[in-house]
Amino acid sequence: LFYSCKPNLVPALETFVSVDCSLGTSHSAVVTNNGTLLTFGSNESGELGIGSTDLSSDKPRAIHIKDGNSPKFVKVACGDRFTYAICEDGKVFSWGLNWNGQLGRGDFLGVTIPDSPILSLACHAIKAITCGQSHSLFLTVSGFLYSCGSNNFGQLGHGDDVKRVRPTLIEMQRPVSFCEISSGCFHNLARDSEGNVYSWGSNSHGQLGHGNETSASSPTRIEFFVQQKLKVLELATGSRHSIATTESIGEDFKGLRAIYTWGCGASGQLGHGNTKSLCTPQAIKAEQGNIPTFISCGSEFTLVGFNNEGERGGSEISAFSAGEIENLGKTNLSLLYHKIQVVFMSASCLNASFLDVDPQSPNYHRLTNQFISGVHMPTVRQSFIHLVQLYEKNTSLMNVLANSTGKLVQNLGNLPFSHPSTLRVFLILVEVPWMLQVAQFNVVLEQLTRAIVGLSSTAKQILKNFWMKLSPEYAGRVLQVFKGYLEYLLSSSILDRTIISSVVLVMDILHQATHESKSVSHEKFAVPVLLQRINLQQDFENWRESAGRVFSFCDYPFLFDSTAKQKLLGIEASLQMREQVLRAILQRTSPCLELVVHRERVFDDVMNELVNYISGLDGFPICALKKPLVVKFRGEDGVDDGGLKRELFYLLTEKIFDKEHDLFQLTPETYFSWFSDIDHSQPHSAASITFPRETQYKLVGMVIGMAIYNHVLLNLHFPNALYRALMDKEMRLKDLVQFQPSVGKGLQQLMDMSDKDIEDCDLFFDIPTKNGKLHELCPNGSNIRVSKTNVALYVQLYCQYVLYDSVKLQLTALKEGFWLTSNGKAMKLLRAEELELFACGSPKLDFHALQRVTKYINGYTDKTPVINWFWEEVHGYSYEQKRNFMLFVTGAPRAPMQGLSHIPFAIQKSGPHSDRLPVAHTCYNILDLPEYASRKDLSEKLLIAINNSQGFGIV
Secondary structure, eight states, X not given: OOOOSSOOOOGGGTTOOEEXXXXXXXXXXXXXXXXXXXXXXXXTTSTTOSSOSSOOEEEEEEOOOTTSOOOOEEEEEEOSSEEEEEETTSOEEEEEOOTTSTTOSSSSOOBSSOOSOOGGGTTOOEEEEEEOSSXXXXXXXXXXXXXXXXXXXXXXXXXXXXXXXXXXXXXXXXXXXXXXXXXXXXXXXXXXXXXXXXXXXXXXXXXXXXXXXXXXXXXXEOHHHHHTTEEEEEEXXXXXXXXXXXXXOSSTTTTOEEEEEEEOOTTSTTOSSSOOOEEEEEEOXXXXXXXXXXXXXXXXXXXEEESOXXXXXXXXXXXOOTTHHHHXXXXXXXXXXHHHHHHTTOHHHHHTSSBOOOTTSTTOGGGOSSSOOOBOHHHHHHHHHHHHXXXXXXXXXXXXXXXXXXXXXXXXXXXXXXXXXXXXXXXXXTTSGGGGOHHHHHHHHHHHHHHHHTSOHHHHHHHHHHHHHSOHHHHHHHHHHHHHHHHHHHTSSSOOHHXXXXXXXXXXXXXXXXXXXXXXXXXXXXXXXXXHHSOHHHHHXXXXXXXXXXXXXXXOGGGOOHHHHHHHHHHHHHHHHHHHHXXXXXXXXXXXXXXXXXXXXXXXXXHHHHHHHHTTOTTOOGGGGGSOEEEEETTOOOOOSSHHHHHHHHHHHHHHTOTTTOSEEEOTTTOOEEEOOOOTTSOOSSTTOOSOHHHHHHHHHHHHHHHHHTTOOOOOOOOHXXXXXXXXXXXXXXXXXXXXXXXXXXXXXXXXXXXXXXXXXXXXXXXXXXXXXXXXXXXXXXXXXXXXXXXXXXXXXXXXXXXXGGGHHHHHHHHHHHHHHOOSXXXXXXXXXXXXXXXXXXXXXXXXXXHHHOEEETTOOTTSHHHHHHHHHHHTSOHHHHHHHHHHHHSOSSBOTTOGGGSOOEEEEOSSSOSOOOEEETTTTEEEEOOOSSHXXXXXXXXXXXXXXXXXXXX
């Protein structure tokens, strides 16, 4: 060993091409172009990584990790008797002295050989590492900083002096994306993407550059460069001094480069011709024409290179950029194979791949946070398209991809996902082509599912945010993968409820995300095969009794289509009816809820009967409304097998909307039914009804609930806003557009206006009412002007007032009545749109679908002439005539929720030609049709029957 006063070639490195190197206090490390890591120098704490502490070496020795493998290294960093190295696959190793936790391994134990990667960095794409005397600083590809080790002077940047034994994110007060770091003994510098410099740690000689000697425990911007309009291009640190190259961005000296130094100058390391220390950066004088392009620092010296534009810094971890797969597929297939194997086996590498590198993009990867992933999904999709194209000629390529991703996914559950940037891997993996080949790769899908379910609640929320930001095509892909996997699991001979519940949990997160973003329709989440593979009644009963203690599909109603939800309502109604029948038997009361009404006084009779249940009278308990309903019209024969109920509710709804009762009025623009104003000076609306208007609305709500409970469709004409109110949903602009199109569209135009145009409208947070007064939409609203910044709130409050607050008394009363008779859990599984369909049915009347399911009885076939005439006639009906026909044969003018194909309709022969009219058995959806001699006779008789369909004839 000897000292040298001039540069000397290291003989042992003569045959290597070095791409990165680092110097510690008394040891050195070099990375070669083939990924070999060589170390030499002192080894008293195991910093050489050769497995012992007793052999210092003056000759470079190759480093191997403990299991004997030799990974390809790309970066190295040395501190005081400890070493870090980054591998091509993103793994980070550390070894040497660890008294202060500077190795980031979670303890204070030193190691003498790279034995395992740092677990807490396993998902991070680490771009650079720098080391101080006993602390370490890490920079990710997207510009986030982590630190660990000694913190006596606040050099870890966390605002305190507490040691960290694991790399810990440095939280910034405002978003900052860093692109370069450097560490002195006890201080650090970091440069952001805009050319600003931040410093923190010890400031004993002014090395932080803040114009004083006060230490800083969190990254603080050096204001000198901002004030001087200088953009920092590169920086470096010695033990107690700092240096930076700059470029002027001011108009007077734009583009001019210079070198600034500050901190300790005791050894002349600042380059100002003296040994003074400086607390503020000061430019060093350089010969005119020399352009500084390279700076570096030793402990007490500085090196500056001029006029050299060569590349520095060596390699980084493997990652794919836009177009790289396509280019490598054309130019270097062997490298593509190798890179696929490395990148798709490493979470770190995938998290550094396919990034959005456009600084103008709202998804720019340096802006990554809990809402921004930084992944450029079109690049991901296009890259896999090219891989599939390459696969046609290189079949082993997809095998390499499958094997690599399989190994990665197998290990995902063991990785820590502590930062938004580490979750990018979940966005990329679902785009892998073979993820849709469920039968072949179900094990990998199981592991991927378990990894997502195993995320912390914070990580799940971030992933949900990422999914929420996806456009429909990419969010749809996520659904396609996991819904396909769930369908595969449900088709298995043995249902594994553990993994099934995990897939459902993942779909639930996705459903919440897409519901907020409106990127995927609710209907696409439904899994129809569910009905065939599970005992729906057992699942419902378990759900009703367990209160969330066990897994149930009913906790996830988005999985059910309308058919399944209709069955759930039926199951619950049957259970409730059974309970009430048993109760009645025990109490020796009637097992049925009997309504005996006069046809001419339907409204009065029903309302006077129902009001007893909300008045608390003896013998009229609310629970009795859950009994099977039996209807009888006074003075008429007929057994209620369903048809009488349907007719009762049809007649009742006609009366409810009758002007005589003044409960509802038609909106002039859309002809929807809406609430009439309540005049408290008039306690009732019709002479025969003597209870308050609020009570009448409550009774209307009870009628709606009873109809749904008894599977009867109502002829209602409410806008969707009413059903949203019943389900406790906020009013939306979309609802107002449906209800009052001109007002709704005007508000939409207002939201689209510029700030100036909105101000010109001279609007305030108030709205005129029918009595000519102004209603304030919020406290002091008449003094709050509508602007671009608050117009969305104004529109929301406007919709809320028009559709809810202005009719709150009426709507609240109707809602209370509805839930009195609809208090089951199944009803709460419905969406507002589904509730409307269950209440009213579908307005779509597809008579061709009805014809396909119709059965013929008592001698008729689909070839019988009168049957052919019949269908020719009804297919030619207007929409209103079709509604009347449905009312005639089924008792309801609309189709069931699933359409007319779900009606068990039949036509039976009721004798030869005669003058008798067709007769409908609405209880059974059967039409008695004589075999008329001509189409004309059929047409005339059928229309007469349809237009005079109230009441029940006897065949």
